[in-house]
Amino acid sequence: MIIVLKPEPDPDQLSNLMEWLKSLNLKINVSEGENSTILGLIGDTSVVDIELLRALDIVDAVKRVQEPYKNANRKFHPDDTVFTVRGVPIGNGTFNVIAGPCSIETEEQICAVAAAVKASGATLLRGGAFKPRTSPYAFQGLRQNGLKLLLEARDRTNLPVVTEIMDLSHIPLFEDVDVIQIGARNMQNFELLKEIGHLHKPVLLKRGLANSLKELLMSVEYIMSGGNDKIILCERGIRTFETATRNTLDLSAVPVLKKLTHLPVFIDPSHATGIAALVPPMAVAAAACGADGLMIEVHNDPPHALCDGAQSLTPEAFDGVMRAIEKVRPFAVRYDHGTPVMP
Amino acid sequence: MIIVLKPEPDPDQLSNLMEWLKSLNLKINVSEGENSTILGLIGDTSVVDIELLRALDIVDAVKRVQEPYKNANRKFHPDDTVFTVRGVPIGNGTFNVIAGPCSIETEEQICAVAAAVKASGATLLRGGAFKPRTSPYAFQGLRQNGLKLLLEARDRTNLPVVTEIMDLSHIPLFEDVDVIQIGARNMQNFELLKEIGHLHKPVLLKRGLANSLKELLMSVEYIMSGGNDKIILCERGIRTFETATRNTLDLSAVPVLKKLTHLPVFIDPSHATGIAALVPPMAVAAAACGADGLMIEVHNDPPHALCDGAQSLTPEAFDGVMRAIEKVRPFAVRYDHGTPVMP
């Protein structure tokens, strides 16, 4: 961390600052320039509150040299994280597709979609039981009953299941779920992140609509500092001024995150674009640039889906995507400890 | 609601669509154009899932004519909402300033700040007990103990208190709090909104960093549809590309919200700018354009604040702001049923 002092700092205040920094077990390198003095802090600066420093009268600017996240940082954990979900390996060269409907509606629906996506090659099943909807008048999900139907579909297909949690009080209901999804709107629900950090269950953490990749990794830090290191990161579009798509898919997140962290990186082209016809090309692009997996909405009857029908693929369209990915995957970009390797 | 059909729609699908719309108690006006047929839906369209319509094969576009929110809509409730918090009236021509520290730190600190801001004219006291922090290594608040200290400060000053809730499981802890704050990161925590909707306690709802004003009103709808209509809206900056300020204060939210809704509109210049020196001019601007109140961070020792010291005013600086507002207020823009009236 670098602290740039204002010209001619008050000596008492400077001495107080130096004392305080030393009390945090930091070493200080002083570099006197023509217009300003610079303090270089050496040691573990992740405990320093950067805003507090900025507020000091004698400080002009503070800049971090190192990232404020540690557990998720590839610098300190160079090897890719790999873990299994009911026997399905995730991370480091594997490629998994999580598919299923936005909402679980009926036993017939979720089981039919599960069978279809499995036949096409999906390795995990998604389905929403608790649904975050902008309008209180929209369908809110089947909740507990939805979870039961999802587990029923798992029993029939043996696909591990991924489903979203909306509040930490629901954690007990998710005991049998294989991967707990934390949605974009909850990426900075820190109370929830802390609780999830104490579980030993894989988590799929979606990037918030207005959150930077560094903030995503800070949210990971909440989970990992609790002891849970089985985390899948998922980019699902950010909010921009463009209205041709529901959000703007930030596909560069794949190589950026691969460099910054050792965790697996998935892409959700369904929520990112919001338009079914755009999902297949973006799914292929994500696979080609080396994402570790995809999350895709599939519904057996999109026009009558109770939510997000507009972005759901039919099982037939999904099968087309899976066939395309099968062809592209052998020639996809790979990553060696975060560095892209051309096919 | 207007549905634009694609050219030459399949007659069976069209007939199914018409049946379904009629089953929702909507009347349909058909308007045949040269290139496209348009259906105008008449009745209560807030129950229609617009995404579902968009997904239909025969539909080219769907446009809302009316807003999807009802309880918060000024069209249906032309008069301004006014309510009292421990005897303090809020809304419709009143002007209230909520002031206090970002975090409650000690009894001395919160009581000293409370006394100071009261002396300067603040009418409500803020103070964070549960703190949403980007980093798990930053100070997380005194939690229950913080709430106790806040109530102690209320006892001494008689200022009603406003403090942020971070999870619905904490609701019982907030029983004695006067106004529950829902922070920007929880604006779309729908489970929390629903629970808060069943309370009879005033709520301060902050706009999310990436949320439109219409989405803010949809979140209001979650609370109001539960029966709770004592809601203060608070603009606190949105996320943009500009980095000179922490967020971008969207002050136009004042006249826009005044037109769309009958609820009181507050501005938080501290979080919006993130820089103490910018708070006074933006506070004056907010008062001048007719906001119903302000939320301002004040700390007796900003450089040593445990969070957000960089944006906190000293009690002296806060007093200067209050004196300025006192002078500007008589000449501020007012709103008559949402229409701006020049002084």
Added chain:
Amino acid sequence: MIIVLKPEPDPDQLSNLMEWLKSLNLKINVSEGENSTILGLIGDTSVVDIELLRALDIVDAVKRVQEPYKNANRKFHPDDTVFTVRGVPIGNGTFNVIAGPCSIETEEQICAVAAAVKASGATLLRGGAFKPRTSPYAFQGLRQNGLKLLLEARDRTNLPVVTEIMDLSHIPLFEDVDVIQIGARNMQNFELLKEIGHLHKPVLLKRGLANSLKELLMSVEYIMSGGNDKIILCERGIRTFETATRNTLDLSAVPVLKKLTHLPVFIDPSHATGIAALVPPMAVAAAACGADGLMIEVHNDPPHALCDGAQSLTPEAFDGVMRAIEKVRPFAVRYDHGTPVMP
């Protein structure tokens, strides 16, 4: 176009409006609803100023049903545009890579890079002679001399050349250039667009940093309405809050533009990401999702490039990208009249 009237419109104003619309050769369908009356306009509404309508006292909202661009609209020109540049075909199933340095620096440099990128498979040569730089103290390009060196490199390699124009007064200098590039900052330099529209020379039009895809097509309309229809569209990143990359590459622009227009769509991963290590994965992703071509910065000595060295590939790295694309291309998404077709 649909006009939603306010409740109980003034009859005289309504009658004036109807007269005026008829004078524009538009037919009007009136649809009376419970709360509002809707006028559907039939005919060529691209001449109607939508803002003017919105300003009328009796009008509540105006919504376009049809796009305001015609020449670039795939609805009216379903077949892909194809044209040749010095014999190199562009568009509809072809794939071209435009490569070269950000700035032309010396004859040795531009000729060496040209030879290298040609050997790797580039089909057009780029090189900046006039450089838009944020700072007046940064290198501004060799200007006329740069153009000469670029043409010299073309003579040696026979690669057609693409270079950016910065002002319409420079048009005569670009007479021998094969493709005139209009940069992101000039996407809405309408005087320049009009002049370029009167030339018979291919144009590469970059999307502005804050411009929607529809605005890009409106800028195309400026060029095409002058008679010039040889236009390559180029997505090069938009400005968002994310700072991990210089801009955010909006790769969904490929399928979106393919649907909306018949013009070829290129991707520039160098400017979009601003970081050399991110260019190869994004180039592969762009090829995989069916872009018609790429624009990539290559420099023989990136660390000593006079501009944008941070985003330039070495000739070796560029060769790796070209080999990767060669492998991926047979399995890339294709478009049939704008509809994605899986491989």
Added chain:
Amino acid sequence: MIIVLKPEPDPDQLSNLMEWLKSLNLKINVSEGENSTILGLIGDTSVVDIELLRALDIVDAVKRVQEPYKNANRKFHPDDTVFTVRGVPIGNGTFNVIAGPCSIETEEQICAVAAAVKASGATLLRGGAFKPRTSPYAFQGLRQNGLKLLLEARDRTNLPVVTEIMDLSHIPLFEDVDVIQIGARNMQNFELLKEIGHLHKPVLLKRGLANSLKELLMSVEYIMSGGNDKIILCERGIRTFETATRNTLDLSAVPVLKKLTHLPVFIDPSHATGIAALVPPMAVAAAACGADGLMIEVHNDPPHALCDGAQSLTPEAFDGVMRAIEKVRPFAVRYDHGTPVMP
């Protein structure tokens, strides 16, 4: 400027870097840390290309300590810039309102509006002769004839005139114009900025829709480095995800720019909001927080304006705004060498 080196840098490359920096007349302070070595550059670093440094193999990060703009920097020119336009003083405690129609349409129109706004207290007249319009089918302005009519209105009212230039080839036409406006879309038209820099005529420079305030000051640097230092900065809204207003007015730009630069800062609430009803409250807010002036669109018949009628005030509404500002101004925030002073 601070250069953070990667761990264990190659000694030859490091030595080359040090040589090169010294050749730029910079002194170098070396600070060796535990994980990284930091070079502090002392001297005039505005000539250093920061991107070039970032591209070096041995460099991890480069951070500026000082702003890259000099002429516009308040640090080097602490006193406010003041200049006169046809005898009207601008800057440092003065307050000027530039008012008039979006487009000049007829002699009657521009002269009537000019007389009206003067009567209400406007001190400069605006009117567009060359109009940047998104659509080529929209009204493009009267061009040369428009300039003539504008000068005619000046003759009758003695109000100095402000009008937008769209291309540098038009400069001779603007000889009699008092203030040349550079629009948002041309903020980074560097060829135009350079030419304008060689004139001795006041300039009103609008912030681009996607440009940061620092970029605005870099564009100022283009003009000032040519010798022209009579520049008015104008904030007119930035592009964000919010659609309730046409753009998002960034009013914090007033105190931010006041701190960074000595130039006068104006606000254009008409273009920022795009909605006439929002202009008065935002005009009052801008005056209250200490802007040096306003630019407001006024039309004698907004519903029939040939452009941007939706955002134009009637002369009556404009008069109401001027009366309100008259009352608020004595209690507005002032700035003492960039520091806000409460009334």
